[in-house]
Amino acid sequence: MKALDELTFDNRFARLGDAFSTHVLPEPLDAPRLVVASEAALALLDLDPAVAETPVFAELFGGHKLWAEAEPRAMVYSGHQFGGYTPQLGDGRGLLLGEVYNEAGEHWDLHLKGAGMTPYSRMGDGRAVLRSSIREFLASEALHALGIPSSRALCVIGSDTPVWREKQERGAIVLRMAHSHIRFGHFEYFYYTKKPEQQALLAEHVLNLHYPECREQPEPYLAMFREIVERNAELIAKWQAYGFCHGVMNTDNMSILGITFDFGPFAFLDDFDAHFICNHSDHEGRYSFSNQVPIGQWNLSALAQALTPFISVDALKEALGLYLPLYQANYLDLMRRRLGLTTAEDDDQQLVERLLKLMQNSGVDYTLFFRRLGDESAALAVARLRDDFVDLAGFDTWAEQYKARVARDGDYTEEQRRARMHAVNPLYILRNYLAQNAIAAAESGDYSEVRRLHEVLSKPFEEQAGMEQYAQRPPDWGKHLEISCSS
DSSP: OBOGGGOOBOOTTGGGOTTTEEEOOOOOOSSOEEEEEOHHHHHHTTBOGGGGGSHHHHHHHTTSOOOTTOOOEEEOOOEEETTEEESOOOOSSEEEEEEEEOTTOOEEEEEEESOOOOTTOTTSOOOEEHHHHHHHHHHHHHHHHHTOOBOEEEEEEEOSOEEESSSEEEEEEEEEEESOOOBHHHHHHHHHTTOHHHHHHHHHHHHHHHOGGGGGSSSHHHHHHHHHHHHHHHHHHHHHHHTEEOSOOOGGGSBTTSOBOOOSSOEEOSBOOTTOOOBTTOTTOTTOTTTHHHHHHHHHHHHHHHTTTTSOHHHHHHHHTTHHHHHHHHHHHHHHHHTTOOSOOTTHHHHHHHHHHHHHHHTOBHHHHHHHHTSSOHHHHHHHHGGGOSOHHHHHHHHHHHHHHHHHHOOOOHHHHHHHHHTTSOSOOOOHHHHHHHHHHHHTTOOHHHHHHHHHHTSTTSOOTTOGGGGSOOOGGGGSOOBOSOO
């Protein structure tokens, strides 16, 4: 394992030059201190977990110290926000410290969020508050544990720095990691500002470093775009299957790698609601849960437009046509597994849709239903779950169809069924009220609940002794928390 001063930097994005980013030093936090760190993320950098508890750790990621090899840069990009194009955005409170590669040869961006003002802060203060930093940390690591592609989070550093939002709060920094922080909006920026040389350089950078296998194809850029389409179809299928709502699917929040990125007013579904809007500021419901699928396609179309200098319009349209079929195939495969099915039948889509409609009309807890469905045989499970539904006749009809479908699926023991279903149906998810409880304690100076919740969510499929309170339906107040983009 490495010490902090043994990290090896290779700042590939910084070498693209000043047209792509601006050199900015982080603004130090007052009295920086560790709130929480991810041992799994530390391992990605070959770091000993013990380094997180050292004073220099908080000083490095709280803006007080800097590696000599680091090159902190604020990236410039643009993007479509709620459907309207904003010509220039950029890292308004973020800094790419540099790229580190580990012993396995993997490159990881080290990116501070909340490190102070940059040329792209747009009247903002460049800071993030403790609550939003905790939420991003927990979400990044929780999604990864669920098997949903995501940026990672190394740590949250708290402070005494006052930050004004609706009220005075304390500033914090979250250190997030990804193989790249390039967004759809990077390509849009150089396309709409008519800078073909920089756009070509960006395209080569992404192709060579992140999609090298596409070099072997007759049309490398088209192959890269097709891979981006496929990754996003799979990503959003996982969001929908596990009830995750991102909240701000602007094109500047869409990763070129097809990972969950830029966490803000996200939420997991408690009671199933296809029309759920997790962002208090999303008055039109553009980014509602059910709209995530078409918005994913809309965003890919925006990226396709920015790639027209490299790829023909007909080829881009053909690649975009892959999105919905790939999404549907991935989603149905995941839902079959969540229902404990190992084979495919033509009516499976209707079986899923009928169940979700029943859940919607009865306010059934989305996560706990699937977990309990795998606790025992299909017949016993549906009998126990029946009381959660208002339309008993409708549920009884579905239950008979489900039991018959399970019987046709194959001959396996109850233990095999339970193990298979529990491996894909989490017991613990990051519910908003759990995050809020942890945030309230942290704002009072007690970080133990943040750390405990992080530990529980790192093993979402395993029943953990003494952690029953994290696997309960939320109290009524916990279902009505309003989350906005403010951080």
